[in-house]
Amino acid sequence: MVHVTPPDAGRRSERSRRAIFDAALSLVGEVGYDKLTIEGIAGRAGVGKQTIYRWWPSKAAVLLDAFTADAEAADHxxxxxxxxxxxxxxxxxxxxxxxxxxxxxxxxxxxxxxxxxxxxxxxxxxxxxxxxxxxxxxxxxxxxxxxxxxxxxxxxxxxxxxxxxxxxxxxxxxxxxxxxxxxxxxxxxxxxxxxxxxxxx
The missing domain is CATH 1.10.357.10 (Tetracycline Repressor, domain 2)
Structure with a gap:
């Protein structure tokens, strides 16, 4: 029997999170904050907008996490x-x-x-x-x-x-x-x- 490793949900979630961060940061530079939307971020990141709403309550919350992610990951x-x-x-x-x-x-x-x-x-x-x-x-x-x-x-x-x-x-x-x-x-x-x-x- 061939053993199939189940998908790593944590790794998939982290990929989605990173894609959302990248999308938010790039879009805000292109369209500005007023025109930045959850739908736009979701479309650029290739995820459903409900995925974003499950993790963040607003576009500001997404952008704040995206902007601080690298600094907090450095952990020093x-x-x-x-x-x-x-x-x-x-x-x-x-x-x-x-x-x-x-x-x-x-x-x-x-x-x-x-x-x-x-x-x-x-x-x-x-x-x-x-x-x-x-x-x-x-x-x-x-x-x-x-x-x-x-x-x-x-x-x-x-x-x-x-x-x-x-x-x-x-x-x-x-x-x-x-x-x-x-x-x-x-x-x-x-x-x-x-x-x-x-x-x-």
Missing amino acids: EQALPDTGDLAADLKFVLRATADEFNTPEFQAPYRALAVAAANDAKVAAEFTGRLLEPGIKVYVDRLRRAQQAGEIAAGVDVRIAADLILGPFTQRWLMRTGELTYAFVDTLVDLVLDGLRNPRP
């Missing part, structure tokens, strides 16, 4: 470099971040998620918890180490300090008020660190 503790030179470390990371934010592959889904978060409190909570807060935390941790090393003033609130760095960066990108250039990043870091080293009494 993120940290900013610590060479002992805070300004150099921040400029290095923010320059790399600017490069990433300037790519079409990153821009389309991130902007779409920002729009969805602005209009849906539940999406906003997920967006903040899974994307924004982990990113802010690595800055807070690096600034705290710099504070302990005496690179910035002892009384500085390092969470607010992280917001001072990331807020203008994100605002410029989201609102398209200017380009994310290395010159902008370097100037931003220098201005913020000057304030952190010499806070007003």
Whole structure:
């Protein structure tokens, strides 16, 4: 008797999930968030739309999982470099971040998620918890180490300090008020660190 191995449901589900993620990310870049639909994602992925609804309640939920899948699969503790030179470390990371934010592959889904978060409190909570807060935390941790090393003033609130760095960066990108250039990043870091080293009494 020939032994037939039954289909691996888990592997099939993972293939479908990956296809759905790829479809969502490619489609949002092509048609924008407003025109992105569950039906369109299902058609591009080659699955039934009920398959998507079984796993996700909305297109925003699909897109959020798709956008964060690779980062979460890496499963490693993120940290900013610590060479002992805070300004150099921040400029290095923010320059790399600017490069990433300037790519079409990153821009389309991130902007779409920002729009969805602005209009849906539940999406906003997920967006903040899974994307924004982990990113802010690595800055807070690096600034705290710099504070302990005496690179910035002892009384500085390092969470607010992280917001001072990331807020203008994100605002410029989201609102398209200017380009994310290395010159902008370097100037931003220098201005913020000057304030952190010499806070007003």
